Amino acid sequence: VAINSADLAPSLHGDPDTWVEQMYAWGWDDGLPIVPPTPSKVEEFCRVLGFQPDRVVFRMPPSNRRATAGALAANAIMAGAKAEYFPVIVTALVATAQREFNLNALQCSTHMVAPLVIVNGPVCRELGINSGAGVFGPGPRSNATIGRAVRLAMLNIGGARPGEMDRSTLGNPAKLSYCIAENEEASPWEPFHASQGFDASSSVVTVFQAEAPHSVTNHVSSDPQEILMSIASVMATLGSNNAWLMGKMLVVVGPEHAASLGLAKWSREDVQRFLYQRARVSMDVRQFGRPKPERFHNRHWPAWFDRQSSDETWPMVTNPQDILVVVAGGLEGRFSAVVPSWGLPQPVSRKVVVDCDDACQIQGV
């Protein structure tokens, strides 16, 4: 493992008290201070997966620059990550490079979409990735720096700087860092990654094109239907991209709500079906109460949506299984969260990469 001299950037010089300011001047940051990506640290990170630093892993839009292992490591170091986090960071970024994730849209959209990283399996305990109280942050170091490393790579390699190629109208605090683990111990169901077809004992990273989490409170119900009516109420909003583009929605069920659902023997599929039935917006509302046109054109809605029906309601996603259900959060508090998505693109789940060859499976780089 050796750094090519061509990959070296301007060096830090002079008084160490000025180094933070020197790095700000280079524009590699996300507004927060960064850790210097020294050659020795980059080599340490690359060694974890057996990478040569100049090995190309994939191309990242919108710049279509080649993401070398050294550049990925540099961004992870700048984020404050430890070397042992690097496989999860690389896995998340490789997952975003799959065509169905449509990273180009995430990077450039006027929407406030951010890449939510969801981690399952033994790696969560090994790295101390938080799945419990305060799961969406702040901290701990693993959640904060894994999410930040993904975003710094998108800024620096992908070139999506706010106001330039990132045209998000409002931005999103989750664009600084957005990483959670599932609280598998508090879940009454099989782990989320097992529901997606992975072995429950494996470690899996899922990336999801997400809005910020929307809080759901229900302190008064133990009945599953009443709890899920609260969640459905937060899902069924006209302002959500899902109302127009369908796609997926994520429901993060808090452990107290999950325990009530489990006690009543509700399966994950029961939850999905109920939310699909109850999280609905009428066609009249979707058309803003305007007089009906001959045919309201929206090719993202299924053909079986009756555009002429005023009083019937229609779901936020096309199928019940498009509602992803994950359990996370602290054991106290009757809260859950709804995370709408950008819409059309697909979340991608992938086993944590084991070495550089495993990471470099995208063709045409």
Add this chain to the structure above:
Amino acid sequence: MSNQSNVSLVSPLGDPDVSVVEPSYVEAADIPGLTVHLLDNGKWNANYLFSGIEKGMAASVRKVTRSKKFHYSVVADAASLAEIARTADIVVTGVGDCGSCTSCSVHDTVELERLGIPAVLISTSNFIAESTLQADLLGMTNIRIVEIEHPIASRSREYMERLGQQISQLCMDLMASPLATA
């Protein structure tokens, strides 16, 4: 590290690896014999703009063909672009009027130019800077753009069709003119 006065760092920017793309041109005298393809990204009201362009070009070229992308915020797949390049002589893409759709239509435009097909992008005024920056990143510093007023989604069908007719000649002119004098 605190005792060092100079510390080398590794660039976090990755490898640009960009090949330069220059626009292709057609001879003005040849335009009446050419097939024009309109690659509609499916943005709200873009279809009416392209209907206007089609109407405006109909008498000036041999044939106008149209297609609509699966979604405005995806880059057209390589097979679709190759088919367009095989069957058309010049292409009009767009409409860029949001962040992701603009970027994706620029990708389409530059890729068509890589395939040797003169292409022009229609973008709204608020997304011209993104269009040129995106094209620069992809290696094309002189992308052809026809600028229209932002936004388009709230315009009437009649406005869009009329605008399409108005810009149709400009789209053709840009294909035949050196950019410096366009």
